[in-house]
Amino acid sequence: MVDWETLRSACEACHRCPLGQTRTNLVFGVGNPEAEILFVGEGPGEQEDLKGEPFVGKAGILLDKMLACIGLSRQENVYIANIVKCRPPHNRDPLPEERFSCLPYLREQTKLIRPKIIVCLGKVAATTLIDPSFSIMRSHGVWYERKGFWMIATFHPAALLRNEGLKRDAYADLLRIRAKYEELTSDSKKEPPAETDG
């Protein structure tokens, strides 16, 4: 297994797909490298490409608010990455061949982080990581257990900015994520039973 530094260097030098030709900055990922929850979006937009960090700009501010409302933050207890690490031109969805060229890097990040929960933000992440025929409208908020991870999809923050009516469902999904997080982390936090006399 590669270490973080080697992985980042490999990504920075990467031209496996054409997105490497047009990026300003690689958008590797951000957050706690030992997080229990990994959030995955689709790919960098204009602001992310300029700053080299995922989820900045309006969608990023909303994502930070969503995390805060369930006691999470990119500074403390989650890691945030994307399916592709370089910006698709004009913010189009990454093409299937671009996703699959980049996916091995996300897999290596996942091996290093070893999260318990993976949250797909939007259709591109869900169709790439959970099921190619995944429908966000039908199946958001549903848990899937895959290869030792609990996986769930919810709406991409950019979709919530376009359609306020989705926010209620997104909030319900966030509560499910918080509940699963507590369920999965409570065992490891439990103290061993106290010894009693007799």
Ligand code: SF4
């Ligand atoms: S998007 Fe991924 S695979 Fe394509 S050039 Fe960038 S780092 Fe390489």
